[in-house]
Amino acid sequence: MPSDSSLIDNLKYAWFGLRSIGLPLILRSLRYSFEKTYTDLKYAEPIKPRGGPRLWWQAIRTFNQPRPAPPPFDSFQQPGPVQSWQQKNTTLIARCQAACLQLTALSPQIIRVRLNEGGNFNIPFSYSIEKPDSDWPSHQVELVEQDAALLFKTDVLTVRIRKQDAQIDFLDAQAQPLNMDGGGFGWREGWVGLRRSLPPGAPLFGLGEQAYPLNLRGHQFELWHTDPGGRYRQGQNPLYQGHPWFITLNQNRAFGLLLDNTHRSFFDLGHRQPDCCTLTAAGGELRLYFIHGPALKDVLARLAALSGHMPLPPLWSLGLHQSRWGYKSKKMVQEIARQFRERQIPGDVIHLDIDYMKGKTGFTWHKGRFSDPAEMSQRLRQDGFRLVSIIDPGLKADRLNDIAEQGKRKGVFLKYPDGKVFRGPVWPGDCYFPDFTDPAVRIWWGEQYRILVEAGVSGFWNDMNEPSVFGLGDGTIPDPVRHSYEGRGADHAQTHNVYGMQMARATREGVSALRPEQRPFVLSRSGYTGIQRYAAVWTGDNESSWEHLRLSISMALNLGLSGVPFVGPDIGGFFGAPSGELFARWIQAAALFPLCRIHTAADTPSQEPWSFGPQVEAITRRAIELRYRLLPALYTAFWQASQAGAPIARPMLFDFQDDPQTYALDDQFMIGDSLLVAPVLAEGERARALYLPQGQGWVNYWTGQFHEGGQTLPVEAPLDCLPLFVKAGSVLPHWPLIQHTDQARTLSHIELHLFAAEGQSVLYEDAGQGFGYRRGEHKISRFVCRPTDQGLIITVRSQGDYITPYETVVWTVHTAAPIAPSAITADSLPISDWSVDAERCTVSFRIPISQRLEIMF
Numbered sequence: 142m143p144s145d146s147s148l149i150d151n152l153k154y155a156w157f158g159l160r161s162i163g164l165p166l167i168l169r170s171l172r173y174s175f176e177k178t179y180t181d182l183k184y185a186e187p188i189k190p191r192g193g194p195r196l197w198w199q200a201i202r203t204f205n206q207p208r209p210a211p212p213p214f215d216s217f218q219q220p221g222p223v224q225s226w227q228q229k230n231t232t233l234i235a236r237c238q239a240a241c242l243q244l245t246a247l248s249p250q251i252i253r254v255r256l257n258e259g260g261n262f263n264i265p266f267s268y269s270i271e272k273p274d275s276d277w278p279s280h281q282v283e284l285v286e287q288d289a290a291l292l293f294k295t296d297v298l299t300v301r302i303r304k305q306d307a308q309i310d311f312l313d314a315q316a317q318p319l320n321m322d323g324g325g326f327g328w329r330e331g332w333v334g335l336r337r338s339l340p341p342g343a344p345l346f347g348l349g350e351q352a353y354p355l356n357l358r359g360h361q362f363e364l365w366h367t368d369p370g371g372r373y374r375q376g377q378n379p380l381y382q383g384h385p386w387f388i389t390l391n392q393n394r395a396f397g398l399l400l401d402n403t404h405r406s407f408f409d410l411g412h413r414q415p416d417c418c419t420l421t422a423a424g425g426e427l428r429l430y431f432i433h434g435p436a437l438k439d440v441l442a443r444l445a446a447l448s449g450h451m452p453l454p455p456l457w458s459l460g461l462h463q464s465r466w467g468y469k470s471k472k473m474v475q476e477i478a479r480q481f482r483e484r485q486i487p488g489d490v491i492h493l494d495i496d497y498m499k500g501k502t503g504f505t506w507h508k509g510r511f512s513d514p515a516e517m518s519q520r521l522r523q524d525g526f527r528l529v530s531i532i533d534p535g536l537k538a539d540r541l542n543d544i545a546e547q548g549k550r551k552g553v554f555l556k557y558p559d560g561k562v563f564r565g566p567v568w569p570g571d572c573y574f575p576d577f578t579d580p581a582v583r584i585w586w587g588e589q590y591r592i593l594v595e596a597g598v599s600g601f602w603n604d605m606n607e608p609s610v611f612g613l614g615d616g617t618i619p620d621p622v623r624h625s626y627e628g629r630g631a632d633h634a635q636t637h638n639v640y641g642m643q644m645a646r647a648t649r650e651g652v653s654a655l656r657p658e659q660r661p662f663v664l665s666r667s668g669y670t671g672i673q674r675y676a677a678v679w680t681g682d683n684e685s686s687w688e689h690l691r692l693s694i695s696m697a698l699n700l701g702l703s704g705v706p707f708v709g710p711d712i713g714g715f716f717g718a719p720s721g722e723l724f725a726r727w728i729q730a731a732a733l734f735p736l737c738r739i740h741t742a743a744d745t746p747s748q749e750p751w752s753f754g755p756q757v758e759a760i761t762r763r764a765i766e767l768r769y770r771l772l773p774a775l776y777t778a779f780w781q782a783s784q785a786g787a788p789i790a791r792p793m794l795f796d797f798q799d800d801p802q803t804y805a806l807d808d809q810f811m812i813g814d815s816l817l818v819a820p821v822l823a824e825g826e827r828a829r830a831l832y833l834p835q836g837q838g839w840v841n842y843w844t845g846q847f848h849e850g851g852q853t854l855p856v857e858a859p860l861d862c863l864p865l866f867v868k869a870g871s872v873l874p875h876w877p878l879i880q881h882t883d884q885a886r887t888l889s890h891i892e893l894h895l896f897a898a899e900g901q902s903v904l905y906e907d908a909g910q911g912f913g914y915r916r917g918e919h920k921i922s923r924f925v926c927r928p929t930d931q932g933l934i935i936t937v938r939s940q941g942d943y944i945t946p947y948e949t950v951v952w953t954v955h956t957a958a959p960i961a962p963s964a965i966t967a968d969s970l971p972i973s974d975w976s977v978d979a980e981r982c983t984v985s986f987r988i989p990i991s992q993r994l995e996i997m998f
């Protein structure tokens with residue numbers, strides 16, 4: 142019997158389903174729940190395929206069983222003593238009594254460990270790993286034999302393999318322990334697993350999308366992508382995308398572990414045993430990557446080198462996205478766009494949810510509601526709006542659905558082991574599901590986007606791709622259903638966790654083929670390690686509550702620490718209705734998030750910036766204006782992510798690893814290198830405390846007041862204020878206010894705000910569209926600010942061929958106390974015209990783009 146809470150959840154799910162999909166589909170979903178269990182049982186090992194009424198009866202009795210759990214790790218079989226070994230270049234094979242271990246040093250900081258009973262280590266295939274072994278630069282590895290251990294040494298790491306039991310420790314160059322074995326590597330009944338010790342007290346981060354506070358230590362997680370069906374709560378797991386990766390620190394030295402295994406997995410991060418983590422997977426090979434830092438940013442850079450970088454998205458996708466399930470007609474969409482412009486609230490994107498489709502099935506238009514989509518999108522474009530449209534993987538199984546019929550003829554859909562095409566219910570009713578792990582199917586799928594591309598749709602939103610199939614219990618495709626897995630053949634149990642990522646891949650590749658000159662924008666609900674190569678992600682169906690506002694921050698930060706920089710929540714909450722205050726605080730908190738999208742469910746009250754009265758409208762406008770003014774800084778953070786895997790929204794410890802006070806902070810975060818955002822996250826609060834990391838000064842963005850680092854500061858935060866600080870020494874670029882990003886092409890000038898102190902910063906610029914940047918059409922400006930006895934010297938070194946639309950720079954220098962410059966020169970030429978604001982302690986002047994400024998006091 143299901144437990145009470147899961148029974149209540151199931152009832153809630155059924156109620157939500159009833160409201161949004163109607164009784165016939167509910168009944169079909171119920172039937173599907175049994176069908177799925179029937180299929181799972183029918184092909185279950187070691188039972189031979191069977192069927193009939195007895196199996197149906199068994200399916201009905203067992204359909205909502207608890208999910209499979211791993212056997213106790215202590216009962217896993219272990220490789221046993223090392224008996225012989227062999228080194229070839231950077232690889233070591235240790236033959237043990239009962240299995241073989243293979244260690245490969247891909248780089249001096251990245252070690253891969255594989256366990257194989259037979260010792261037959263073929264070239265590993267992985268959807269998560271982008272870089273083949275052969276692409277890593279060569280480096281030296283030394284093998285040292287000791288009495289009790291083998292030492293496998295790179296320039297920076299020593300891997301110690303204990304001869305007695307093949308346990309493996311990772312030590313740094315000074316032979317100090319980084320990560321010690323906590324119980325070995327093992328296997329049992331098809332499961333594989335490992336146990337490692339955890340540094341005492343160290344926080345753990347990552348695991349993709351988890352509805353938890355930032356530090357994941359002390360909890361256990363299942364990695365099996367799941368649509369919770371209704372709203373999710375804090376502590377609910379699994380959700381839409383768990384990633385088999387975490388990162389931690391041992392006495393300030395960071396490292397990460399990636400379990401490269403797509404099967405249902407379990408990560409116990411110090412839950413049962415506080416000083417150990419136990420990672421298990423329900424099948425496949427045991428393949429673990431150890432990635433050393435010692436800086437967090439180096440670990441993330443190496444994860445990106447391994448699993449791929451986020452390509453630069455089009456600039457428009459950094460604008461505000463307005464969405465709701467329920468923009469049901471062209472008229473409504475046009476009205477939303479009109480309101481934005483009339484009310485002078487900047488915005489770039491409107492999303493079309495399943496309402497635009499005919500019968501909710503993919504690659505169709507509801508011609509009654511959206512009579513001429515091409516004309517609609519063209520008109521919106523003239524007004525600076527782009528469309529993003531939703532696509533679910535399931536295509537309606539209906540003779541009248543040409544695409545599904547064509548797909549069936551071409552054999553693109555998933556099949557049961559007996560060759561029958563799999564069907565499962567989603568929004569349109571029974572659907573077929575493409576096999577995105579088949580390269581030919583990905584191409585076929587990509588071509589289907591033509592109808593949307595020709596209608597002028599700019600971006601694509603991949604939903605329900607866990608994949609979600611309506612049914613009780615584990616609402617997805619049955620485990621035995623077959624997938625191509627790039628021609629290797631696999632069942633759904635192995636493929637499930639990468640299905641959504643491969644859908645996003647097919648979408649991205651398809652749209653790129655249809656519009657090769659444009660940067661694609663894909664938004665995906667599901668994902669896995671590597672999803673950043675294909676799509677941005679959002680945190681699914683949250684709710685309008687203060688708890689979810691807070692969660693949206695820790696969830697986005699942990700996704701960032703999992704290598705996925707382009708993230709954001711449904712601002713305002715999906716289920717329920719936010720109060721004006723909650724909406725105001727949410728849009729402030731998310732104003733500088735990488736993805737800034739307002740979205741809500743069907744039948745909820747309207748959730749546009751003006752839906753909560755003039756006060757909240759003004760606050761929302763101010764938050765969105767802040768975003769648009771700071772777009773050059775945000776875009777620079779996107780570029781850094783695309784180069785080195787750095788998160789865009791970063792937990793405080795990312796840049797301030799030396800300051801342990803930052804480790805526990807998950808109610809404030811950094812955007813890029815220099816902006817500290819400390820949103821208000823509780824109802825009625827009009828002030829809060831925030832921590833300014835030590836090592837440099839900080840400046841209140843709104844008041845210009847300078848503060849020392851290394852202190853907790855109380856700040857006023859009336860409803861219209863988002864507490865925001867800038868790292869002293871930074872140059873913070875601003876654009877003049879624009880209403881949409883197309884206007885960035887004709888900027889008359891840029892504003893550079895220098896917060897005077899010793900420091901360095903970078904500004905990245907390009908056309909914001911197309912791929913010219915890959916051919917050098919970009920501009921990277923590096924600023925160095927040096928205070929001297931006489932004043933300040935600012936040098937600007939620029940590289941790249943991009944010619945900015947503006948030729949003028951408006952500099953504003955912010956200082957701790959009022960200054961009265963005696964002279965200012967730009968490239969040695971004196972400037973005669975500057976203005977001083979004694980109250981705000983600023984001096985401003987307008988000059989052509991220059992390389993060296995001197996401000997004399």
Ligand code: GLC
Pocket residue numbers: 465466494495531604605666681682740741742
């Ligand atoms: C799913 C999505 C949500 C969308 C809805 C209807 O619940 O997560 O964003 O609005 O489906 O398509």
